Amino acid sequence: MPLTPEDIAHVAMLARLGLSDEERSRYGAQLDAILEHMTRLNDVDTSPVGETAQVGELVNVWREDISQPSLSVERALANAPAREADFFRVGAIQE
Amino acid sequence: MSSTATHGTDTLRVGDREYQAVIGLEVHAQLLTRSKMFCGCSAAYVGAPPNSNTCPVCLGLPGTLPVINRQAVEYTVRTAVALNCEIPEFTKFDRKNYFYPDLPKGYQISQYDLPLSRRGWLQFHVDGEQRRCGITRVHLEEDTGTMYHAGDVLQSATSSLVDCNRCGVPLMEIVGEPDLRTPEEAREYLIWLRRVLMYIGVNDGNLEQGSFRCDANVSIRPRGSDQLGVKVEIKNMNSFRAVHHALGYEIERQRQVLEQGGALPQETRGWVETQQATVSQRSKEYAHDYRYFPEPDLPPLQLEAALVERIRGELPELPDARAARLRRQHGLGDYDAGLLTATREEADTYESVVATGVGAKLAANWMLGDVARLANEHRLPLQQSGLGVAGLAALLRLLEAGTISGSVAKELLAELYRDGGDPAALVEQRGLGQVSDAGALSSLIDEAIAQGSKAVADFRAGKEAALQSLVGYVMKQTRGRADAQLVNRLLRERLGG
Numbered sequence: 174m175p176l177t178p179e180d181i182a183h184v185a186m187l188a189r190l191g192l193s194d195e196e197r198s199r200y201g202a203q204l205d206a207i208l209e210h211m212t213r214l215n216d217v218d219t220s221p222v223g224e225t226a227q228v229g230e231l232v233n234v235w236r237e238d239i240s241q242p243s244l245s246v247e248r249a250l251a252n253a254p255a256r257e258a259d260f261f262r263v264g265a266i267q268e
Numbered sequence: 269m270s271s272t273a274t275h276g277t278d279t280l281r282v283g284d285r286e287y288q289a290v291i292g293l294e295v296h297a298q299l300l301t302r303s304k305m306f307c308g309c310s311a312a313y314v315g316a317p318p319n320s321n322t323c324p325v326c327l328g329l330p331g332t333l334p335v336i337n338r339q340a341v342e343y344t345v346r347t348a349v350a351l352n353c354e355i356p357e358f359t360k361f362d363r364k365n366y367f368y369p370d371l372p373k374g375y376q377i378s379q380y381d382l383p384l385s386r387r388g389w390l391q392f393h394v395d396g397e398q399r400r401c402g403i404t405r406v407h408l409e410e411d412t413g414t415m416y417h418a419g420d421v422l423q424s425a426t427s428s429l430v431d432c433n434r435c436g437v438p439l440m441e442i443v444g445e446p447d448l449r450t451p452e453e454a455r456e457y458l459i460w461l462r463r464v465l466m467y468i469g470v471n472d473g474n475l476e477q478g479s480f481r482c483d484a485n486v487s488i489r490p491r492g493s494d495q496l497g498v499k500v501e502i503k504n505m506n507s508f509r510a511v512h513h514a515l516g517y518e519i520e521r522q523r524q525v526l527e528q529g530g531a532l533p534q535e536t537r538g539w540v541e542t543q544q545a546t547v548s549q550r551s552k553e554y555a556h557d558y559r560y561f562p563e564p565d566l567p568p569l570q571l572e573a574a575l576v577e578r579i580r581g582e583l584p585e586l587p588d589a590r591a592a593r594l595r596r597q598h599g600l601g602d603y604d605a606g607l608l609t610a611t612r613e614e615a616d617t618y619e620s621v622v623a624t625g626v627g628a629k630l631a632a633n634w635m636l637g638d639v640a641r642l643a644n645e646h647r648l649p650l651q652q653s654g655l656g657v658a659g660l661a662a663l664l665r666l667l668e669a670g671t672i673s674g675s676v677a678k679e680l681l682a683e684l685y686r687d688g689g690d691p692a693a694l695v696e697q698r699g700l701g702q703v704s705d706a707g708a709l710s711s712l713i714d715e716a717i718a719q720g721s722k723a724v725a726d727f728r729a730g731k732e733a734a735l736q737s738l739v740g741y742v743m744k745q746t747r748g749r750a751d752a753q754l755v756n757r758l759l760r761e762r763l764g765g
Contacts, residue, residue: 187557189367226360226562232570238301238339241308241323249322249432252329259318260429263369266417 176205278449279491280519282526286491289519290499291454291484292446295461296439297471298411298479299343304436305410306334306377313414313433314477326436328373333565336361340438341569342579343470344384344408347440349580350468351403353388360568361408364558369430370412378441380560383407384569390444391588392460394453396602401457402445411437440470446485446496451515455508458482463587467612475506482511487532488522497522497532502546504538514539518546590615598628607636617650617657624661626668634664638678642685654688655681663691671695673702675748704751706758709742712750713758716741727763735759 181201185192192200243249246259255262280287304311307325324332348355362380388403416429442461448454462480465471473480482505487497502518505511518537525532537546585593591605594615600608609615614635621631635650639660643649651657663684667677672695680691680700695701703709716738717724726734735756742755 183557187365187559226564227567229567231567234567235336235338235341236308238303238337239308240303240310243309243321243323244327246317246319249319249327255427257427257429259320260416260431261319261369261372262427262429264428265426266369266415266428 176201176208280488280523282488282523287488287523287526288449288491289486289488289515289522290446290496291448291450291486291515293444293448293454293457294483294485295442295444295458296411296481296483297347297442297465299340299438299440299470300472301337301339301343301438303337305337305340305408305438306436309436311437313437316433318431319433321433322435327432328371328435334377334563336566336569337438340408341384341571342575343438344406344440345571345576345579346468346583347442347465347470348385348388348406349576350464350583350586351385351388351390351406351442353385353403353406355385355571355576356382357571357573358382358568359384359571361563361566362560363563364409364560366556366558368412369428370415371435372413372430372432376410376412377563377566378409378560379407382568384571390457390461390464392456393606394456399453399456401447401453404443404445406440406442409439409441411435411439451512451519454484454515455512458508458511460587463610467584467587469584475508478506481506484511484515484518486515486518486522488519488526498534500532500534500546501536502539503536503549504540510539510541513544514546517544521546584612587612587615594618598622598632600628600632604632604636608632613649613651617660620657621661621664624665626661626664630664630668634660634681638681639685642682646685650685653685655684656688659684659688659691666691666695670704670751671701673748673751675743676700676702679748700747700749702751703746703749704754706754709750709755709758712742712745713755713762715745716759717762724763735763 178197178201181197181204184204185197185200250256250259250261253261278288280289298311301311303309304321304326307323309321309323309326310316311321313321325334345355359379359382361377363375364378364380365375367374383405385406386404388406389400390403391398391400393399411434413430413432413435416431444457448457462471462473462475465480466473471480475481484502484505485499486502487499489495489497500518500522502514505514517539522532536549538549539545540547587609591602591609594600594605594608595602607614608618618631618635621635622628639650642653646653650660655663660681663677663680666672667674672680676695680694683689684691684694720738720741723734723737727738738759739752739755742750742759743752
């Protein structure tokens with residue numbers, strides 16, 4: 174079931190990718206091929222296998238509620254693309 | 269806009285048809301953990317300098333991995349059992365994907381199809397009547413950072429500012445069933461829910477600072493219909509009053525749209541306090557596409573029955589049950605029992621005062637009267653006042669034993685509340701003990717009669733009330749220390765009344 178141009182545009186929008194028409198058709202075809210490849214899994218009989226999102230078989234990996242030192246404000250903001258006082262600065266957002 | 273919907277009945281009129289409102293509430297409550305949900309940064313973000321409680325995990329830097337805070341899970345289980353929820357043995361976290369600068373990762377770790385708990389209920393009261401609202405689910409997620417927009421602080425209108433201190437603070441979402449019908453019901457549900465969360469010690473209940481937040485879904489439908497109308501989501505209500513007003517406004521707005529033959533779009537509206545109105549938030553009109561998927565960085569949770577049962581066993585007596593017990597055990601009325609159990613501290617205080625032997629009614633009257641007034645005046649609860657709980661108990665015992673009079677107790681209460689001190693020592697030192705010895709009062713009775721010849725004559729002529737001025741004279745001379753009932757009796761004897 175090939176992806177429609179609308180599907181590609183929607184996925185690009187969700188990922189905030191500004192694609193040109195040419196890129197859209199090139200990456201669209203690639204994404205199509207990936208999904209096509211994955212459909213091979215439909216041929217495998219998975220009826221005896223339980224549904225899971227993890228294969229590590231780990232459960233209850235947790236930590237105690239202990240507060241640790243944080244980064245300094247300078248270190249935290251060191252990679253900020255833009256900064257104002259001790260805040261990260263981003264484009265204006267209308268609330 | 270007048271809000272005919274907010275008073276009394278839940279019936280609305282659209283033309284000649286009866287309608288009713290359907291309200292469901294979603295509450296977000298921050299958990300009182302020391303550290304964040306998935307990293308060791310401090311969760312105490314209020315008042316912290318901007319971006320001082322962050323680390324590579326909560327800043328969403330590449331290559332980092334979250335680790336679940338066990339206490340946050342236990343607090344959520346505690347909440348779920350307090351709200352009578354089922355707790356499945358298996359639960360997991362999911363990613364809710366969206367781009368917004370308040371979460372630098374680009375997704376929120378939340379729970380989607382296998383939440384920590386489901387299908388509970390909360391009992392509450394509206395005007396003395398018991399109600400019950402279903403709880404759809406209680407799940408665990410992480411809070412977002414704080415955004416400052418143009419006008420909030422100093423920055424220009426072309427940018428917004430982000431503080432990540434709140435990113436990753438453990439957050440519980442409590443989704444209620446659409447079982448509520450009026451703004452009053454919604455408000456009471458919230459008051460009782462907050463009370464439960466504070467009783468069990470998982471949340472501090474601060475609406476203004478946003479540690480307890482509420483969104484509402486509201487629609488209206490013809491009475492008797494079992495279909496839900498088009499629902500409108502309301503945000504930005506940060507007080508019980510705001511919830512009440514916003515719902516009243518929104519129900520009436522929807523009624524008017526339908527009455528004028530209009531249609532209601534599904535939308536999100538924000539409550540604007542300064543306009544006392546809900547306003548459409550157009551930027552969020554298009555449907556969200558969160559693309560939830562299981563969080564690959566977190567192994568799932570397998571909550572053993574023993575863990576759940578331990579937490580259930582540790583649950584304190586809940587406010588509703590405690591109020592019922594106070595009514596039964598101490599013969600208190602509905603209203604007094606409700607007030608005395610409004611917070612766990614208040615109920616503990618009351619019970620510890622009564623446990624020292626002070627009468628239940630007397631303790632209730634003083635706590636809800638003078639003590640409540642002083643707490644309000646000084647903006648300081650009894651527990652933190654100079655008097656303290658033990659001091660109040662000691663003072664009331666002196667009163668009950670007849671060692672001091674009611675008016676002396678009242679004066680001492682106000683003074684001790686402010687300055688502290690030992691009630692018994694103060695009574696001794698200042699000679700405030702009640703004078704209830706007929707011999708000691710005898711000369712003052714004589715004096716009262718001598719100076720009050722008009723009152724004496726009036727009383728003898730049958731004017732009962734005239735006696736009060738003579739009693740008042742004795743009370744004044746003893747600075748309130750005389751036993752007023754005894755003075756009354758002695759005067760009557762002397763005047764042959």
